[in-house]
Amino acid sequence: MSEVLRRYGPVLTAVIVALCAFWVVMLVVLPQLLMIDFSLRPSLPPSRVGGPDDVYTVQNYVTLWNNTIHRSIFLQTIWASALVTALTFAVCYPVAYFMAQVAKPKTLPLMILLLVIPFWINELLRTFAWYIILAFNGPLNQALVGLGLIDQPIRFLGSPAGVIVGMVYVYILFMVFPLYNAIESLDRNQIEAARDLGSGWLRIHRRIVIPHAKPGIAVGCIMTFMLAAGSYAVPALLGGPSSRWFTEIIYNWFFEGGNWNQGAAYAFILLVLCVGFILGMMRLFKVGLTDVAK
Template identity: 50%
Template sequence: MNITKIFSEYFNRNGYGLGIFLLVTVGFWVILLIILPQLSMLDFSFRHHLPPPEMGGPKDTYTIEHYKYLVLGAPGSDSSYNVVDLGVFGRTLLAAIFVTILDLVLCYPLAYYLGQSSGGGFTRVLVLLLIIPYWINEILRAFAFRIIFGESGVINEMMLAFGLINNPIDFIRANVALYAGLGYAYILLMIFPIYNVIESLDRNQIEAARDMGAPWWRIHWRVVIPYAKPGIVSGCTMVFMLSAGALAAPQILGGPSSLWFTQIIYQWFNQGGNWPRGAAFAIVLLVTCVFIVLSLMRLFKVKMGDIGK
């Protein structure tokens, strides 16, 4: 199918007015708000850290020193590798994977119930209850989680009152509050993609599997999960990317030893004033996350077109 036929079918389906509006809107979003800023960041990451008067001068050349710093650290350091930044980078990715798995485990049963229910009043109320908390700002929700999980917070007070513990538990230092806050922040991004796919699943397939004596776990493993795979991958992609790139939640809910890689990037941009190094670190995080997502899509045999359906 050539490009002319594609555009012809597109305008026949949407009309010229709506079709042009959609193309301009999507083009503005993709090119001006995504591609060009990332290209600018990429160019900046290969520049020397120079005073403003020297930018654009003969010293303003390309270099890979900022990428070398991430791997090797400062010249003359005792270690042959930048163990601090690389350790934070690895912990951030592992934590983002953990948050993604946690959200998937929590959201899949709920998404299945919503998708296969008859759509009565209780289901609509349940969906509304999921959405209403997100009317509150993300920063306020993070501080609310800090209050709930604090040593004098609701959870510790209830556990002390029921005699479950003798001393308050420091959920902040243990990163429990951080993982709970991140999981809660992106839970809708996991539920609705899975729900949208499962909603279109023919219930007769599930009934046929039950009639043939398949247990519930085999029905999900052989029927529901393969069908819902695009929604699962879409939800996991959004939760993983946003968790790895989170900044507000780690700063508010993180303990003393839970430095997030995005916090290092923030420090280079705003406190260190070294924008090229911050850009290099940001590009490394972006490329690594995209590589992980594409690798998992290839592993589970999910195409980009399947997610867009």
Template identity: 50%
Template sequence: MKPLAWTRQFVERNGWPLAAYIVLAVSFWVLVLIVLPQLVMVDFSLRFDLPPAKQGGPEDVWTLANYRYFLFGPPGDPLGWNYVDLAVFARTLIAAVFVTLFDLAICYPIAYYLAQAASVRAARMLAVALVIPYWVNEILRAFAFRIIFGTGGLINTLLLTIGLVDQPIDFIRANVALYAGLSYAYVLLMVFPIYNAIESLDRNQIEAARDLGAPWWRIHWRVVIPFAKPGITSGCTMVFMLAAGALAAPQILGGPSSLWFTQIIYRTFFESVNWPRGAAYAVILLVVCTLLVLLVMRLFKVRLGEVGR
């Protein structure tokens, strides 16, 4: 549809006052709360870490030193590469992918049951059961997971009681609590996009495939999943981006030897008070995560417009 025709249809459907309000609200949201802060962050990342007296002076010029530091560490480092930050960055992305796949494996059956199999009453009760726990603050949920997975927590107590283990398992040090907490934190962001996609699928297609003798796994592989691909992509994108950028859960649930890349960013900003380097690290995380998402969308042949439906 041409932009002019789409604009005319949008105004006719909503009326001038509501259409103008929507355009202004969305423009304010995108420009003031998203684009401008990111541009400021990029500008920060291209600056030297100068004292306030020198900021704006002849030494305050753009530089790629903060990005070089991420790759190669401080100048003159004999190692040649910034192995610590690069390893933490790679581990964060791999962990975010794991959390995304784990959430997808859990949430796809739930979304399918809600959309196609459950009665209206059962679907409402299950939806309420999914939503109510998220009335609790994210920080409190993270501390609850730390208590549950602690050496004296519910899981270890149960395992010791039934005799499956002889001594408590340190789930915190093994990062089990961290992955479980992150996976639980973003369940709704995975369930409802997939549910919205599967709900619009005509049940007759599923019945036709079943009548033709297709097993259940082939019905999902050839009928349901291709149709729900935009919803799956939307859910995976949100979970991956939020898991890679999480801070509270890694701080609370991470073991003593684990480190999330966002923790490095936080420490660079507020402990080292090096805002240009912290901004560079934040920009790197944003750009790499965005490129990974776009690459996966291209591999699975999902267009951006389909995700936004």
């Protein structure tokens, strides 16, 4: 705060703090408090709201525990989101390392541009593109059959595999850029010194690169997991009955079942899960909020 005061002065600093506080309170705190209030009240017709039956209760939360189908979908969403995060990291780490430590300064802007250009298109359109690619008679199945890798087309659409592939692609930038920012600050002399001392590439990455990039890994995992767990468009378009996402259940409670109280309870449970994942990642990688903010 002292640095901000010195740079911008007291008046502009006060304006910045006030705008940030307004944004946090109006767009984060108050909506969450309203959602909690909704989740702790029963779903009643308008004529009974405020009456003797309108009391705080945890029944909306108990519903998830009693409903075996919804509980199974919730656990499946957690597992699939973690898998999406792991696969995204596996795909992005080599790319981020190459961009940060190997690519020449003249080619780096072109690589970044090639990564960003596909994301100028709306997420729904990119998801529809994967719908065409993963179709039963789509380009992917035709290529696999043509190469002799499979005897007959595979139904990717409607399966967990199709949803996971689509999510890895949709959220890849949220992993690659935090990794790139973290690895780029690593002094290349450390890598050269390790190679001169006889360390192999696996040991160099395990002992030097990955420990240095822990803040970037934590940020990438947090963002990817939260976006995957809260995604609706990708599982709705690429998924099916066997790959339903918890957000689809929340959507059904709000807009099809008309039970906003139950939907708010499910949404708050998902929020608690994401907050717990953030704290777990910070503890696992031994980073604090200051490291994550960088």
